[in-house]
Each structure stands twice: as C-alpha cells, then as structure tokens.
Amino acid sequence: MRLLIYGLVFFIFSCSPKFRIQSDTPNPGDFSSYNSYKFYNPANIPAANFSFEESDKKIIFDAIAEEMKSHGYKSIQQADLMIKVQGGTKSTIEIQNNNLNYPYGYNAYNYNQYGRYNDYYDRPRDQSKKETTIIIDIIDIKSDKIVWQGVGIGSLSKNETLTAEAINEAIAEIFKQYPYTASSLK
Secondary structure, three states, X not given: OHHHHHHXXXXXXXXXXXXXXXXXXXXXXXXXXXXXXXXXXXXXXXXXXXXXXXXXXXXXXXXXXXXXXXXXXXXXXXXXXXXXXXXEEEEEOOEEOOOOOOOOOOOOOOEOXXXXXXXXXXXXXXXOEEEEEEEEEEEEOOOOEXXXXXXXXXXXXXXXXXXXXXXXXXXXXXXXXXXOOOOOOO
16 A cells, blocks of 8 residues: 555656756845835747746746745835746657667667667657746846846656646745845835
C-alpha cells in the first residue's frame, strides 16, 4: 500500500513543471517609499514578448496581485510601481536519429550508459518539449527604471499543459525572492 501511495505522489509531482527561479535588482530603488502598484497594459506588449493564452493571462495577473497584496501593496491608478509581465510558452521540436551506419547494421556510437542500444531498431526519437517563461519586471514609475526582476522558467513535455496550480506555484516561488514590503509612509 505504501508503495502505491509513494508511486502516486511521485507521479503527481513529476507531472507538474518545476520552475527555475532567478531574481535581480538591476537599479536599486527606494523601497521604503513604495506602497502601491499598477500593471502595465498587456495590450501594449508585442505578441513576441507576451504569448500566454487569455485564461493563463488572468491567472498570472491574479496571482501577482495576490502576492503584491500579501507584501502590503495597494493597487491604484496613481501608483509608485508598475508591474510588467512578459513571457510565454514556446515549443521546441527535436527528432533524434543516431543511426550512423544504416543500412550496414552495427552502430558503435549508439550505446547508452549501460552498454546497450537505446533502441534496438534505432528508430527516430521525438525529444520535443515546451518551455514556459514568466518574467516579472517591477518598475519605479518616477525614474522609469526596473528596480526588481523575477524570472521563472519551466519545462513541460510535449503532451503536458500549463495548469493554474503550476502558474500560481511559479509566481509564489518568484515572489519568495522579493524581499520588500510596502512602506506605511502614505
């Protein structure tokens, strides 16, 4: 029974994409004076920089708003900070065929780490995958400079889809790198 439970837990966690998270503070701002934010209009972002589906877009913006609220920031039109979200999901197609000596049989270069053929018939293998990137820029509106940036990059197999749970988890992981809270000056 334990083995079944461990197998099920492993299966569930192996199906969800794991995001690699990075953050940077390219132009340190005065975070002691910030207490509000607004979103940069995604309609103004070129399609090459923002290629999420509409349902994913709503999930991303709601998750970011929730994280900013948990850090004490308010969403108002005359804000101190502007949040610009970029990224999307791109597919890569990679077909591998290591059959160097076809049709003469033996292929000395097609051994795997155990000394056996990867595929007895040496058929082409589909190594296609999807990569999702979420880039969150927090910009000081007065200086028009990025004061903090968080990036999450996750890989999916070609048959997986990006789920709301994976998006929320990635944004939560990105904002774990965001050390600032809103000031109470205003």
